[in-house]
Amino acid sequence: MQTVEHPLVSQSIGTRRTLTRLHFGTAGARPKVMVQASLHADELPGMLVAHHLRQMLTEAEAAGRLQGEVVLVPIANPIGLNQTVLHSQLGRFELASGENFNRLYPDFADWLTEPDQHIAPLLGPDAATNVATIRQAMHAALDRRPPVTELDSLRHALMHLACDADVVLDLHCDFEAAVHFYTEPPCSDTLMPLAALMGARAVLLAHGSGGRCFDEALSGVWWQLRDKLAQSHGDAFVQAHPFPQACASVTVELRGQTDVRHDLATSDAQAIMAYLVHLGVLAGAAPTLPPLACAPTPLAGTEVLTAPHAGVLTFLREPGDDIAAGDVVAEVIDPVTGQTTPIRATVNGVLYARHIVRWATTGLDIGKVSGQTPMRSGNLLSA
Ligand SMILES: [Zn+2]
Structure with a gap:
């Protein structure tokens, strides 16, 4: 294991934060997997x-099992951690800015098709060479935009990694x-084995959910670049200059x-280790994949349940429960008048998340059910 520290831009005199990353395996070995924790600190x-x-990878490395490279960032957001x-x-x-730490990541497809930096002349007939060219162009595009603020420098460093x-x-x-997982449809085939290993109860798919999230910046570039090249140069150009969906990223x-x-974290880490074997990053016998605990659903199909008035919020259903349309998920109670309002789902799905507060203000999002039919549009994420 190699530990590398990266100083962030100092936001004021006398303070400096550092992003620390742990490297396992040989730099440049493939497949390369990056795992980061707590971007929302x-x-x-x-x-x-x-x-x-970290402990499991250290043992695997000592046993000579690292075939690819793993970059582990245990604290992805030292800024938020100290707020x-x-x-x-x-x-x-x-x-300082009010910005969400998991928004406003680069639009690489845009950056790689700017008139004076267009990727098209650099592409050729070999897909693997094109993948390397596009990755190099992303690093170069980041280097042309040196970060100014501390937050910029955090996003910038994470993107380079x-x-x-x-x-x-x-x-x-x-x-x-x-x-549960959030990812883009072109990534789902690569990620469903991890969903099976972790027992995910929902896999929510969207082609860009509207917030320029970390994971979407990384997966979006590949399918968006292909779409942009098809528009500007035609389908024949794209076929003659192929490249795959070279990154599968997931929240x-x-x-x-x-x-x-510890029990949950240990089993999650074991699931990730098994997935690394499945990907060929670690040597070992391929894991047996358990049956999936859900089928992917469109993020636009998620029903966001809301409180129609203020009151004490009490849940009748637990996270992970199967919900049928018409089921009462929670009640909002006005303890002065006794008014009790049941909050019902209108879709069939899984209650994959619910709020942590128990006093509902009017309009509060109290829970999410993974419906199968798209019903929402626009920005699909909360603030
Ligand atoms: Zn988060």
């Missing part, structure tokens, strides 16, 4: 998974939840914020 289950993963305000840790938004990876696992969690939601337990 108040979502901590992934950090404990990273702790167990404690009035005894509460606020890790989702940067206090991840943009040439074959698989990227971005470990998050929801308030209270079952394991893995590791249950809820308080599900920070």
